[in-house]
Amino acid sequence: MWFLLIWISLFSLTQSQTPESTSDFRNYRLELFEEGKRYDDARTVCEGRNAWLVEIKDEETQDAVRQLTEYTIWIGLHHDKGWKWNNIYELHYANWVPGRPGTVSDSFNNFCVTSRSSDGKWMNYDCGLGYRYVCQSDRTWINFNNELTLQIITSPVKTFFESQQSCAKNGSTLVEIKTNALEIFINQKLSDSNNFWTSGSDLEEEGSWKWGDGTAIDINDDNWEKWSGGNEPNGGKIENCLIKYASVNYKWVDYDCNQLSGYICQRDVSSGDCGRDVCSGKGTCQLHEDRYKCTCDAGYFGTKCEKDLLTISTSSAKYNIEQGQSLTVKFNITSYDGNINIRVSTNDNSSVTSKSTTAITSNTVLTTLSFTFNPFGVNSKTRIYNFTATPVSAASYSRVATITVVNPDQCDSSPCTSRGNCTYSLESPYYKCTCQSAYTGTSCEKRRFIINTAKNCKYHINLYDKKSFADANSTCKELGGAVAMMKTTEIQALAESQIITQYGATGPTILFWIGGYKVNTSWIWVDGTVVPTTGEDSKWSSWFDNTTKQGEMVLSSHPDRSRNSMRWFATENNAQQGYICEIAAIDRCSPSPCLNSGSCIQIGCQRKCKCMWGYTGENCETRISQISCFQSGISILWNQEKHKFESVYKLYLEDLMSKTSKVTNVQILLTNEPTINIGNVSEPSPIHCFSSTRLSISPNKYILVDLWVARIRMSLKSVAKVYHIFDESKLNLEFVDLT
CATH class of the missing domain: 2.60.40.2550 (Immunoglobulin-like)
Structure with a gap:
């Protein structure tokens, strides 16, 4: 009883000191006291408030104190066999004025430290001087009379039952407020608007209120709220848990246990061990006089070991x-x-x-x-x-x-084309493509070609990019060539050699499209020449009946799988096979071998002459018999020397019918004569002629002309014979270059 009275007396004395201002920093409360006091007196006030002179252990705390006050204040740093915070914690962070601390001595009594007003830096002074001071207290863990430590939890809020479980995880229980001293002490620490669960409840028996340890709670205790309409507890079976209610100055109220609220945990520390959780789980906690002391694990410091060294x-x-x-x-x-x-x-x-x-x-x-x-x-x-x-x-x-x-794997962007295999590489471009044998290049972007001995034809052999014959032909044309024609033994030997190089000398049967197909009863190459069926250059399989079979030609290692003596077969166009392309390495039509205005056409590595009408032969060297398409009637000759056509042109007969309304028939005569003598009524030998019946000539129609001179003949109703030269403006004839 005497102890309680003495404690209340001391508590009241120190609590009578009212802070000028407060602020919350981390889990601490900082309180500024404006009344100047000696160092020891300031420390006594702080300890009476379950606090201590502020410990500035890092720049953040220094800033928090400066925000609270810019006056010179006592801080908790003190010299006793070295500089320590409140004679407990070692000094790690320092903010001394340059040249400080001065040498300490009993004569100067300069064992105490201030944070000066101008910049917050520290100076050691006579402990007997009077300065303002800042107390620091723990907002969550509080030592009560070295018997209990209290943990005040405001967030996250929990139900009564969840709060019980949360306290138990830290080796604590919900608080049991069995004395007025503890009630007053707790109320001094509560300043939030939260309500707080205690351990009190009548869950076991309605109306029988008990603390968590089973101690009875007097329902007439003055700490219950006294409402004008009735006293607590008054909730009956709906409200069975005791809560400290913020809106009535934390008086006790019975409350619905499932509501969310803050809560207060307590732990018995009579043994002196206040638990590692007080020290943030990073140190051991022991009671030290009227506060706790954390002995931090290696690498940590701070009042609660909350700081990393x-x-x-x-x-x-x-x-x-x-x-x-x-x-x-x-x-x-x-x-x-x-x-x-x-x-x-x-x-x-x-x-x-x-x-x-x-x-x-x-x-x-x-x-x-x-x-x-x-x-x-x-x-x-x-x-x-x-x-x-x-x-x-x-x-x-x-x-x-x-x-x-x-290192981003360059293979992730699939740089290897044509089904090449990509692997990681230490050298630029940091990937390596293993290409299919038909391709080459850093990214397999280039087709592989071989060139013949004459250096005038190159070949591309592709087994894995299988296609139909039509698609293979299109691909070869896109490369500027044609499906390869195995016209000689030398060509086939070159192809077989490269097939062995790319795909091996032995293995399963492989097939490649080559440039031959059957028209009616004849096999021809894609350039129109005849595929041999006998002789040294014929590679038809001995057992394949090419006279009855239809389709397109393939080069195959069947039946003995030999790749150095492959044979010709035929199969359907849409079958998916490998293919061989041939592409000219030089312009085979330069110079042109074609005579008599014949046109040179390049197909793959082959060339052929397209002869004018009236000529034949490999180079259009032979003239065939002449024919005439002239009939009696009026002939109109159109010719101008300035038109010397070297390419293919369009000849428009626009409005020809309307301008010569008597026209009944139009004939076009193509001749190789560059000029015509109008006075000579004998007509030149025609090379070819067309009738309007064949051409269905009408306004806005045209025909193609690929010779120097075009002669137009029209049969009129009149029987008179007239030769007449029309210029372009009169007949609206127009030559348009198609190249």
Whole structure:
């Protein structure tokens, strides 16, 4: 009883000190007291409030104090066999005025430290001087009379039952408020608008209220709220849990147990052990006089071991780096334990490099350190680098930052065309294509060609890009050639040699389209020449009846699978086979071998002459018998010397019928004579002529003319014979170049 009265007396004395202002920082409450006091007196006031003189252990706390006040204040740093915070915690961060701390001595009594008004920096002064001061208290964990520690939880809110479980996880229980002293103490710590669960309930028996340990709760206790319409508890079977209700100054109210609220946990600390959870799980907690003391694990410090002595970080944990590029990684470092060394290693612990900082002091705890890998090259797509930081002075703990370096696999973009196989490479362009044998190039983008001995024809042999005959022919035309014609033994031998080079000398039966097909009863090459059926250059299989079979020709290793003595067969056009293209390596029509205005046509590596009417022969060298298409009637000759046509032209007969209304028949005479003597009534020998019946000539129709001169004959109703020259304007005849 006497103890309780003494405690209340001391509690009332210290609580009579009212802070000028307060602020919450992290899980702490900072309270500014404006009345100047000596150091020991200020400390006594703080301890009476279950607090301590503020401990500025990092720049963030220094900033929080400066925001609360810019006056000179006592802080909790004190010299007793070294500088410590409230004679408990070692000094790691310092913010001394340059040249301080001064030498301490009993004569100066300068064992105490202020944070000065101008910039917050620290100076040691006579402890007997009077200054303002800031108290710091724990908003969540509170020591009550060295018997209990209390944890006040405002978030996240929970039901009564969830709150019980949450406390139990930390070795605690919901609070049991069995004394007025504890009730007053708790109320001094509650300032949020939250309600708070206690352990009280009448869940076991309606109306029989008990604390969590089974101790009875007097329903007439003055801490129950007294409403004008009736006293608590008054909720009957609906409200069975005791809550401290914020809107009535935290009086007790019975409440629905399933509502969400804050809660208060308690732990018995009579043994002196206040639990690791008080120390953020990073140290052991022991009661120290009227507060707790955390002995932090290696690498941590702070009142609750909430601070890392050493942190390293970088802006990104993952880097995408092309092969051959350099990589620079910059680390931000905070060390309250002096300079550090960073060792770089790979995931298999292979050491890469190391560096140390040189600029860290207790006053300067921030610095940066950069690592450059140049040029960057790895033999795998992904590599992990570990940056292990340890204090230079001691290696009892370390901090590790990890980055992942990804070399994008160039194969992901499928650079290998034509079904080439892509593999990762350490050399530019950092991929390697294994091409199908018909292709070559870095990305298999080029077709593979072989060239004949004469250097005038090249061949492309493709087995895997199977096509129908028509598609194979189209592909070969796109390459500027045609499906290959095996016209000689030498050509086939060259093809067989390359087939063996690309696909091997032995293996299953393989087939390739070649440029032959059957027309009626004859086999011809795609250039119109005849495919031999007998003789040395004929490679028909001995048992294949080419006289009765139809289709297109293939070169096949069937039946003995020999690839150096392949044979000709025929199959259907739409069958999917390999193919062989031939493409001229030179212009076979330059110079043209065709005579008498014949046209040279190049098909694959072959050439042929298209002869004018009246000529024949391989080079159009033979003239055939002349024919005449002239009939009696009026002939109109059109000719101008300036028109010397060297290509194919369109001859328009636009409005010809309307301008000569008596026309009954039109004939076109093509001649190879560049000029015609109008006075000579004898008509030149025609090369070819067309009648209007065949041409169905009408306005806006045209015919193609590929000779120098066009002679137009019209049969009129008049019997008179007239030769007449029409120019372009009179007959609206127009020659248009089609090339």
